Amino acid sequence: MGESYDAVVIGAGPNGLAAAITLAQAGRSVLVREANATVGGSCRSAELTLPGFIHDICSTVQALALASPFLRGQPLAEHGLELVHPQASFAHPQDDGHAGVAYRSVDQTAETLGRDGVAWKKLFGPLVRDWEKLAPALLGPLPPAPKHPFALANFGLKALRSARSLAEGWFEGEHAKGLFAGVAAHSIAPLEWTGTSAFGLVLGTSAHAGGWPVARGGSQKLADALVSILRSLGGRIETQARVDNIDELPPSKVILCDVTARQLAKLAGHKLPARYTKRLQSFRYGPGVHKVDWALSEPIPWKAAGCRDAGTIHLGGTFDELSSAERDPWEGRFAEKPYVLLVQYPFEPSRAPAGKHTAWAYCHVPHGGDLDVTDRIERQVERFAPGFKDTIIARSVMTPSEMERHNANLIGGDITGGANMFSQILARPVLGLNPYKTPLKGLYLCSSSTPPGGGVHGMCGHNAARIALRNELK
Numbered sequence: 270m271g272e273s274y275d276a277v278v279i280g281a282g283p284n285g286l287a288a289a290i291t292l293a294q295a296g297r298s299v300l301v302r303e304a305n306a307t308v309g310g311s312c313r314s315a316e317l318t319l320p321g322f323i324h325d326i327c328s329t330v331q332a333l334a335l336a337s338p339f340l341r342g343q344p345l346a347e348h349g350l351e352l353v354h355p356q357a358s359f360a361h362p363q364d365d366g367h368a369g370v371a372y373r374s375v376d377q378t379a380e381t382l383g384r385d386g387v388a389w390k391k392l393f394g395p396l397v398r399d400w401e402k403l404a405p406a407l408l409g410p411l412p413p414a415p416k417h418p419f420a421l422a423n424f425g426l427k428a429l430r431s432a433r434s435l436a437e438g439w440f441e442g443e444h445a446k447g448l449f450a451g452v453a454a455h456s457i458a459p460l461e462w463t464g465t466s467a468f469g470l471v472l473g474t475s476a477h478a479g480g481w482p483v484a485r486g487g488s489q490k491l492a493d494a495l496v497s498i499l500r501s502l503g504g505r506i507e508t509q510a511r512v513d514n515i516d517e518l519p520p521s522k523v524i525l526c527d528v529t530a531r532q533l534a535k536l537a538g539h540k541l542p543a544r545y546t547k548r549l550q551s552f553r554y555g556p557g558v559h560k561v562d563w564a565l566s567e568p569i570p571w572k573a574a575g576c577r578d579a580g581t582i583h584l585g586g587t588f589d590e591l592s593s594a595e596r597d598p599w600e601g602r603f604a605e606k607p608y609v610l611l612v613q614y615p616f617e618p619s620r621a622p623a624g625k626h627t628a629w630a631y632c633h634v635p636h637g638g639d640l641d642v643t644d645r646i647e648r649q650v651e652r653f654a655p656g657f658k659d660t661i662i663a664r665s666v667m668t669p670s671e672m673e674r675h676n677a678n679l680i681g682g683d684i685t686g687g688a689n690m691f692s693q694i695l696a697r698p699v700l701g702l703n704p705y706k707t708p709l710k711g712l713y714l715c716s717s718s719t720p721p722g723g724g725v726h727g728m729c730g731h732n733a734a735r736i737a738l739r740n741e742l743k
């Protein structure tokens with residue numbers, strides 16, 4: 270049977286690598302088996318369009334990496350990672366040619382929001398002040414440890430509602446409502462759903478507290494740094510080593526699976542209690558994404574000057590427009606005017622040949638929906654940046670099916686390991702105090718189908734590995 274290990278990890282995404290590093294740092298022997306030829310899962314980069322143009326195939330903004338207690342504790346810079354910050358984290362233009370802009374400074378942000386500036390400061394000021402207490406609690410296992418009850422209660426009162434009720438309760442004008450809607454729509458859920466305000470508050474606060482940087486040279490550098498740390502600790506990684514059944518693995522005391530809930534049912538359903546397997550199979554996935562990467566001849570010609578300062582631009586106009594666009598994919602429709610999440614890199618010139626640029630954008634589409642909506646995405650960019658289409662030298666397009674071919678965890682194009690409905694934020698993948706541990710001794714789930722969910726933070730893997738260490742690898 271060959272070698273045996275303390276732990277085998279299936280999947281080398283950020284969470285699988287975080288789990289493996291956590292175990293290796295505790296002195297345990299670890300093997301990671303990755304299906305793809307390259308490591309990183311949804312944290313990889315490639316020359317998708319033309320030679321010399323580096324694109325992040327999936328994740329690009331490393332706001333959660335900065336907030337993550339696990340990643341903050343790793344010597345990532347020593348292993349090649351450099352984070353580069355745009356002047357502003359995100360911007361949201363309206364048709365009047367002006368944009369609300371989220372700068373690191375809450376005051377500077379408020380200046381872009383007219384009469385709602387004071388309300389933005391009142392909403393985000395206390396959260397930014399408490400961020401160092403909030404981030405570890407919100408990224409840990411649920412329910413959060415009550416170490417800072419006042420900070421958590423203040424957050425909870427604002428977070429346990431819909432993005433619409435929060436925006437309408439706090440703001441009067443479209444610029445502030447739109448700026449909040451754009452960041453809350455990272456939830457990939459209708460903005461009227463309870464809990465969508467939490468996405469806007471967490472990501473909005475991270476924009477002020479730490480910023481929204483990207484990795485110099487591409488997100489792959491973050492995955493490569495994690496691999497380098499793991500190897501320095503003696504951990505082993507095998508690529509092009511897809512696992513179809515947990516029985517194929519070499520002997521180990523624990524197995525940690527960086528796959529989503531339904532994939533776990535396929536890998537281990539024959540050994541898990543039928544009731545648990547059924548719950549994994551009924552775990553719900555959300556809309557897919559349709560993604561476009563561009564090689565550009567020049568920076569995007571935004572009408573609103575503030576958009577030139579930001580890394581991320583949320584396109585779609587008013588709160589009501591975004592709300593309608595985000596409801597469509599849940600009801601099986603492709604939005605005519607989608608909410609578009611765009612990232613540009615004029616502040617990070619290493620991604621393109623001298624004088625040239627890259628940009629990345631996606632919109633949400635029905636689960637598994639493969640209609641080509643590239644034109645709808647480009648029309649939304651053109652709406653706020655006339656002349657944009659003339660700057661395109663080349664493009665790469667990925668539909669939900671292509672996303673899933675690139676990474677088996679992107680079921681139907683769902684990028685967060687399962688839908689972010691309130692019930693699945695609390696019960697991820699099933700309701701219980703220890704969602705990482707399955708009923709089968711030694712088998713753990715460590716992907717974004719566990720708390721705290723999607724994003725490059727590694728906390729699902731780190732949390733799962735800590736529990737495995739405590740329970741079975743003492």
Ligand SMILES: Cc1cc2nc3c(=O)[nH]c(=O)nc-3n(C[C@H](O)[C@H](O)[C@H](O)COP(=O)(O)OP(=O)(O)OC[C@H]3O[C@@H](n4cnc5c(N)ncnc54)[C@H](O)[C@@H]3O)c2cc1C
Pocket residue numbers: 279280281282283284285286302303304305308309310311312326327328329330331332333334510511512513527528532558560631676677678679683684685686715716717718722723724725726729
């Ligand atoms: C288009 C897109 C944009 C995103 N943008 C951002 C962003 O800007 N910022 C951010 O923080 N997050 C972003 N995300 C989300 C973030 O990338 C994910 O939440 C994160 O990568 C999840 O990490 P993970 O380790 O759980 O899973 P993954 O990154 O999906 O990794 C899972 C790994 O497991 C492997 N695997 C699956 N099945 C098997 C098997 N049977 N055998 C062996 N290996 C297997 C896969 O090949 C993959 O390498 C984005 C995601 C996508 C898709």
